[in-house]
Amino acid sequence: MSLRYLTAGETHGPQLTAIVEGMPSNLRIDFEALNFQLLRRQKGYGRGRRMQIEQDRADIVGGVRHGQTTGAPIALVVANNDWKHWTKIMNIEPIEGTDEEKRRVHRPRPGHADLNGGLKYDLKDLRNVLERSSARETAVRVAVGALARQLLEAFGIRIGGQVLRIGEIAAPANNLPLDELISRTEASSVRVVDEETEKKMEAYIDQIKKDGDSVGGIVECIVEGLPVGLGSYVQYDRKLDARIAQAVMSINAFKGVEIGIGFEAGILRGSQVHDEILYSEETGYTRASNRLGGFEGGITNGMPVVVRGVMKPIPTLYKPLRSVDIDTKEAFNAQVERSDACAVPAASVVMESVVAWEVAKAFLEKFGGDSMEEIRANYDNYKRQLENY
Amino acid sequence: MSLRYLTAGETHGPQLTAIVEGMPSNLRIDFEALNFQLLRRQKGYGRGRRMQIEQDRADIVGGVRHGQTTGAPIALVVANNDWKHWTKIMNIEPIEGTDEEKRRVHRPRPGHADLNGGLKYDLKDLRNVLERSSARETAVRVAVGALARQLLEAFGIRIGGQVLRIGEIAAPANNLPLDELISRTEASSVRVVDEETEKKMEAYIDQIKKDGDSVGGIVECIVEGLPVGLGSYVQYDRKLDARIAQAVMSINAFKGVEIGIGFEAGILRGSQVHDEILYSEETGYTRASNRLGGFEGGITNGMPVVVRGVMKPIPTLYKPLRSVDIDTKEAFNAQVERSDACAVPAASVVMESVVAWEVAKAFLEKFGGDSMEEIRANYDNYKRQLENY
Amino acid sequence: MSLRYLTAGETHGPQLTAIVEGMPSNLRIDFEALNFQLLRRQKGYGRGRRMQIEQDRADIVGGVRHGQTTGAPIALVVANNDWKHWTKIMNIEPIEGTDEEKRRVHRPRPGHADLNGGLKYDLKDLRNVLERSSARETAVRVAVGALARQLLEAFGIRIGGQVLRIGEIAAPANNLPLDELISRTEASSVRVVDEETEKKMEAYIDQIKKDGDSVGGIVECIVEGLPVGLGSYVQYDRKLDARIAQAVMSINAFKGVEIGIGFEAGILRGSQVHDEILYSEETGYTRASNRLGGFEGGITNGMPVVVRGVMKPIPTLYKPLRSVDIDTKEAFNAQVERSDACAVPAASVVMESVVAWEVAKAFLEKFGGDSMEEIRANYDNYKRQLENY
Amino acid sequence: MSLRYLTAGETHGPQLTAIVEGMPSNLRIDFEALNFQLLRRQKGYGRGRRMQIEQDRADIVGGVRHGQTTGAPIALVVANNDWKHWTKIMNIEPIEGTDEEKRRVHRPRPGHADLNGGLKYDLKDLRNVLERSSARETAVRVAVGALARQLLEAFGIRIGGQVLRIGEIAAPANNLPLDELISRTEASSVRVVDEETEKKMEAYIDQIKKDGDSVGGIVECIVEGLPVGLGSYVQYDRKLDARIAQAVMSINAFKGVEIGIGFEAGILRGSQVHDEILYSEETGYTRASNRLGGFEGGITNGMPVVVRGVMKPIPTLYKPLRSVDIDTKEAFNAQVERSDACAVPAASVVMESVVAWEVAKAFLEKFGGDSMEEIRANYDNYKRQLENY
Known part of the structure; x- marks a missing residue:
């Protein structure tokens, strides 16, 4: 039974909740580092008002005592700071009131789950859809990922990321060491490494905002320090690259994911794609390049894992799109709920978080163990095995 | 408990085996159609010798009686036709013999799971890795997908696909009705719709072959006839687009997956990306476009599902790549195991199969039911509910 | 993907938390009925002081709006009312302090998870084990089960239970209609139906308490109104009776579970055990008896489901048992943490709750659907199918 | 991701199939020992004709090479030796023929899944139910369990079992060392240890047979050599005793399961039930008794695991029971399909097998690792950790 988690909570409800199950005991939790991840998600040029009013914070209400995990499930809570304004609209218990007082939504926004969710769950108030399908939920997924990240860091595994494109502005390629990439982004x-690109992107976002439009982009996540052998080819659902693909595609508004050179692999020749195998006594087996992004056969090969995902523009728009009222079946121009023109930098942080989770899960599947001490010993074992291979 | 399957078997072992669990009763199996899918996987310009010698065939050895499913798990067997030549090399029981007689592999091929698998599973004969990690396994995944496809077809859901690129040759865009797309490919x-492109691709593959190289490409899968409401936004692992991403990335040699306009969504503006919602009494809700490829919020929206995947070039090469012998740690030029220069058309069929599976699974999760009759009634219910929404 | 849940929380931590995932939309929640289940768990002759000080209450903090489920995951919180006295001892963040101030436990109690948990998770403060392994967690499992129960009740499925034995005092057999059984217990x-037995059991518990001992017992759960066809024989892990067995055995202190006549089935002859099949046009198929407790082949047969479980005496004792200090390895007489002499009536409520959950899960697997309306239509479909069989 | 398996196949179909997934590499398979387990299942006083005609044998058709596992999924096949007589009746493809030629079953047998399965899956030929729900499937479950057993034996974990009761004949209690218990049974x-009991049981079975009746019984399984710490209290579905309960209850015809003193724990006082904790430098922590059957809090405590299950009499009867024809709705006396009067000794072997599986699964979850060498090192680590605790 692997590491697993569930989340609950609505965007304007009292709180987001997550339960993380299967974490080992005796992992020292860095609370500041945990909340730093939530802060990272809230930053980024182009975010709307909400990001300013809320300073998210993950409170742990189970599974940690005196600063360490106990092996018990960890309950995480991210409170919604403006809940006080929503207690009636989002009341758990029945209320009297007009549609307006309940802020009932009957006008589905294109590009959101609104209409499909309403049809699927037979909900005539689309607020019941959008409150859950909102990207607000990623706040608690980042908290969950932050725990995974702390587990991985204890074994020298580090995760960074960068924005590669925002709309028409692409960042130039770079090959920076991970530490530098992290400090610069x-x-x-x-969240780019190049200052000139940053300026261009800021100006671009300003323009998009002025046009009443929105924009997406491409983000990249890099994981370094992974041992050879996470994931497996033996069954389709053990392939770690595939699990990462699911995790990335499950982020709100993501429409694509690639590993290593990704879609470019459809153009190049075999002799240009594969990573030659080298060996030296000091480093063991290594590769002459990393076009395959750290995976062969769904297993890590010891090179950095490189994943990219694409986020579509946030569908909420000043510039309206046609839609249909579910009450009257009349056409209208789709309403605006929020005001972010670009959430790509935040998406970069979310992607790091979900990748961290999948890697941590595969790590624990590989090394077993119930306490950090036991996992450490198992990990060292395996390192020796690799050296003696 | 959902539809699930496991596969077993080695590329040169006696057989590939799959057990498919959770299929309803009273589905009439079209055996010819089942084997037609296996045949489709074997065709395609650029395949090597093996595809000719073996005419794959899926035998059912459980779960079907007198032409119909019974609700019991379905066991599928795809025999390996040249097993007779491998009975010693792949013997289940211990044999005496030299490394050569056992065809022991100690020279890992870049781009394969060989080395990583050997390190992970502590295997000194890399044949134990490559026999399972080989794309041969996709034969039985196609058989599994063919069952899913027959289930879906009973509800008017159809699946097609096309090759969009082979190396440097891209097919021109088309917007053909699915029937025509299927018959042309x-x-x-x-597996392209355009004859001129076909000729160019054939010539290109010939050249690649002559150069002792290999080439990958991009394939697309289209699913039509899906109801609104498969998959869900309520939890990250219920999103159907994300599950499809995992399934596609789990196909051997796949390095990327995208839905709808995919990576282009990172460039365009919001006003160019989202699909406006229309309504008419005859058709109900529909969309003015399908840039999001049939998904919003991880749920189907009734438009065709459009998925693309990229396959890297087959790593097996006449043109050698550097690698390292695991016995001597000496460098060598990587050996050739097989001779396909291009397997992209086959990959297109495999992708259809794994997508069919994920859709069928989500379909059964949505509609429940144990027999085709019951599922039909539930499905009709839901259709009525949608009409009355 | 089925109904699922996770719980978190410690016995003296701030709260117990559960996330319930997969509930349909548009289920009207009866909050009073939900909390009534928690109250039922707290009652019962023989409970210690804690049961008086705490009046448990389940708060919903996600997944329910204006009194109805939305299809989103439901987050449940049961606060610990005396948390204020434990904020230092159970602090999430590191604290300074002596072992005594931290209330460190180094003396494992026989019959608890203390020692095994400490060894497994490499925990030197056994409080980290006992806080999670405590039966306190059943409070939130009852809340989870209460949701399942409300789902089932919407389809006329009712659940009751009774205590059959407390230590040496067995209740006489009865064959009461479920309604009467419920009102009497x-x-x-x-939680017995017979008043004389009640008196005997009370006196017995008083005696046990006076002796500084503890006592367990046998409880029975009955589910009525189930349709034929929940669970399945097609795979070992789809058998509903087996899943119920797991759920019951997973209750703290339970050591056995049986269905129908259970262990008596090992003594009787086949002709005395099986339930003859009858038919009439009004009732359809029915049985002349219910020795098999509502299951044949792991599937419900339409008769009431009858499950029994045995709870061992609470290991916490005034009357000490030998144990060993993990610091000094010296023997000592095991300490007392709590003061319940008998928790069998509460266990009866917990058993109803976990059985309700398993039945609801199988129910949703059978009928699919995302909203109560859709499930209702599917359910009615199936009822018609059964009638026409 | 844990060890998992699926089975397929019908009692008169061509074969039973299983796929076992998640076994480590480099486990040396003892083929003779594997088939010995199948033979054990076939033996036993009171079995009918079929047991004689078939000598079951498990063939491995994937996942094992040159006598060792490779880490790949293991495919197991148990052929049905009299398939040749059933090729028409059980034909996979459609056949022409009368109900009689198809051996259609329309008369459900009480105590079997026949009627409920027919109703659930909307099957009018109940053969489609009984072919899968038959206990014949346990042949391949025994094969699956035999693999688990070989894994466990490599770590000094041994499994034995005994029959404790057949109908009215109970075996006297014994406290034999496991080796002796195994050799005597x-x-x-x-499968009893006491010769006199054996004679009584044989005579009893003869009488039952003569009376045209059938009989069940109680069986016990013992697992020795388990480390402390398998399973966990941290979440309800990680408790190993509960998982074992599911596994045992899922065996055909089982109606109850208990651990340690089981239902007796409802009668005794706490001071009589719990196992005192002792310590010596040589043995580490141990217990003065084993009433809790090796579990506290759902975790192994290092004492032998003791599980008992009850099997009801085989419902197939010479002595008829009333039932109803599904075609005519007319009452009839239930037909006979097979002729075993008592299958309790076989059930004892099946129970050992399913318990072995659950223990092996928990073992791999605890120790992780992909090869036997790695698991060994991890296991040794943990042993040292326990010693130093």
Whole structure:
């Protein structure tokens, strides 16, 4: 039984909740680092008002005592800071009131789950859809991923990411060491390493905003320090690259995912794609390149894992799109719920988080163990096995 | 408990086996159609010798009686036709013999699971890796997908696919009705709709072969006739687009997957990306376009599902790549195991199969039921509910 | 993907938390009925002080709006009312303090998970084990089960239970209609139907308490109104009776479970055990008896489901048992943590709850559907199918 | 992702098939020992004709090469030796023929899944139910369990079992060392340790047979050599005793399961039930008794695991029971399909097998690892950790 988690909560409800199950005991939790991840998700040029009013914070209400995990499930809560304004609209118990007082939604927005969710769940108030399908939920997924990240860091596995494209502005390629990539993107308003690109993207976002439009982009996540052998080819659902693909595609608004050179692999020749195998006594087996992004046969090969995902523009628009009222079946121009023109930098943080989770899960499947001490010993074992191979 | 399956078997072992669990009773099996899918996988310009010698066939050895499913698990067997030549090399029981007689592999091929699998499973004969990690396994995954396809077809859901690119040759865009797309690609040696492109691709593959190289490509799968409401946004692992992403990425040699306009969504503006909602009494809700490829919020929206995947070039090469012998740690030029220069048309069929599976699984989760009759009644219910929404 | 749930929380932590995932939309929640189940768990002759101080209450913090489920995951919180006294001892973040201030436990109690949990998770403070392994967690499992129960009740499925034995005092057999059984046990301090037995059991518990000992017992759960066809024989893990067995055995302190006549089936002859099949046009197929407790081949047969479980005496004792200090390895007489002499009536409520969950899960697997309306239509379909069989 | 398996196949179909997924590499398979387990299942006083005609044998057709596992899924086949007589009746493809030629069953047998399965799956030929619901499937479950057993034996974990009761004849209690228990039960026609009991049981079975009746019984399984710490209390579905309960209850005809003293725990006082904790430097922690059957809090405590299950009499009867024809709705006396009067000794072997599986699964979850070498090292680690605790 692997690491697993469930989340609950609505965007304007009292809180987001997650239960993380299967974490080992004796992992020292860095609370500041945990909340730093939530902060990272909230930053980014182009975010709307909401990001300013809320300073998210993950509270742990189970599974951690005196700063360490106990092996018990970990309950995480991210409170919604403006819940006080929504207690009636989102009341758990029945209320009296007009549609307006309940802020009933009957006008589905294109590009959202509104209409499909309403049809599927037979809900005539589409607020019941949008409250859950909102990307607000990623706040708690980031908290979950932050726990996974702390587990991985204890074994020297580090995760970084960068924005590669926002709309028409692409960042130039770089091959920076991960540490530098992390420090530079952390300093950037749009999570890019290149300052000139940053300026261009900011200006571009300003323009998009002015046009009443929105824009998406491409983000990349890099995981370094992974041992050879996470994931497996033996069954389709053990392939770690495929699990990462699911995790990335499950992020709100993501429409594609690729590993290594990804779609470029459909153009190049075999002799240009594969990573030659080298060996030296100091480093063991290594590769001359990393076009396959750290995976062969669904298993990590010891090279950095490189994943890219594409986020579509946020569908909420000042510039309206045609839609249909579910009450009257009359056409209208789709309403605006929020005001972000670009959430790509935040999406970069979310992607790091979901990738961290999948890697941690595969890590625990590989090494077993119930306490950090036991996992450490098992991990060292395996390292020795690799050296003696 | 959902539809599920497991496969077993090695590329040169006696057989591939699959058990499919959770299929309803009273589905009439079209055996010819089942084997036609296996045949489709074997065709395609650029395949090597093996595809000719073996005419794959899926035998059912459980779960079907007198031509109909019974609700019991279905066991599928795809025999390996040249097993007779491998009975010693792949013997289940211990044999005496030299490394050569056992065809022991100690020279890992870049781009394969060989080395990583050997390290992970502590196997000194890499044949134990490559026999399972080989794409041969997709034969039985196609058989599994063919069952899913027959289930879906009973509800008017149809699946087609096409090759969009082979290496440097891209097919021009088309917007053909699915029927025509299917009949044209079926007639094509490279599964494209355009004859001129076909010729160019054939010539290109010939050249690649002559150069001792290999080439990948991009394939697309289209599913039509899906009801609104498969998959869900309520939890990350219920999103059907994400499950499809996992399934596609789990196909051997796939390095990327996208839905709808996919990576292009990172470039365009919101006003160019989202599909406006229309309504008429005859058709109910529909969309003015299908840029999102049939999904919003991880749920089907009634438009065709459009998925694309990229396959890297087959790593097996006449043109050698550097690698390292695991016995001696000496460098060598990687050996050749097989001779396909291009397997993209086959990959197109495999992708249809794994997508069919994920859709069928989500379909049964939505409609429940244990017999085809019961599912039909539930399905009709839901259709009525949608009409009355 | 089925109905599922996870729980988190410690016995003296701030709260118990559960996330319930997969519930349909548009189920009207009866909050009073939900909390009534928690109250039922707290009652019962023989409970210690804690049961008095805490009046448990389940708060919903996600997945329900204006009194109805939305299809989104439901988050449940049961606060710990005396958390204020434990904020230091159970602090999430690191604290300074002596072992005594931290209430560190180094003396494992026989019959608890203390020692095994400490060894497994490499925990030197056994409080980290006992806080999670405590039966306190059943409070939130009852809340989870209460949701399942409300789902089932909407389809006329009712669940009751009774205590059959407390230590040496067995209740006489009865064959009461479920309604009467429920009303009588609800009025009883020990959840028996027979008043004389109640008195005997109370006196027995008093004696046990006076002796500084503890006592367990046997409880029975009955589910009526189930349709034929929940669960399946087609795979070992689809058998509903077996899933119920797991659920019951997973209740703290349970050591056995039986269905129908259970262990008596090992003594009787076949002709005395099986339930003859009858038919009339009004009732359809029915049985002349219910020795098999509602199951044949792991599927419900339309007769009431009858499950029994045995609870061992609570290991916490005034009367000490030998154990070993994990610091000094010296023997000692096991300490007392709580003061319940008998928790069998509460266990009866917990058993109803976990059985309700398993039945609801199988129910949704059978009928599919995302909203109550859709499930209702599917259910009615199936009823018609049964009638026409 | 844990060890898992699926089975397929009908009692008169060509074969039973299983796929076992998640076994480590480099486990040396003892083929003779594997088939010995199948033979054990076939023996036993009171079995009918079929047991004589078929000598079951499990063939491996995937996942094992040159006598060792490779980490790939293992495919197992148990052929049905009299398939040749059933090729028409059980034909996979449609056949022409009368109901009689198809051996259509329309008369459901009480105590079987026949009627409920027919109603659930909307099957008018109940053969489609009984072919899968038959206990014949346990042949391949025994094969699956035999693999688990070989894994466990490599770590010194041994499994034995005994028959404790057949109908009215109970075996006297014994406290034999496991080795002796195994050798004595292996020599017994009814799998008891006591010769006099054996004679009584044989005579009893003869009488039952003569009376045209059938009889069940109680069986016990013992697992020795388990480390402390398999399973967990942290979540209801990680408790190993509960998983074992599901596995045992899922065996055909089982109606109850208990651990340790089981239902007796409802009668005794706490001071009589719990196992005191002892310690010595040589043995580490141990217990003064084993009333809890090796589990506290759902975790193994290092004492032998003791599980008992009850099997009801085989419902197939010479002595008829009333039932109803599904075509005519007319009452009839239930037909006879097979002729075993008592299958309790076989059930004892099946129970050992399913318990072995659950233990092996929990073992791999605890120790992780992909090869036997790696698991061994992890296991040794943990042993050292326990010693140093």
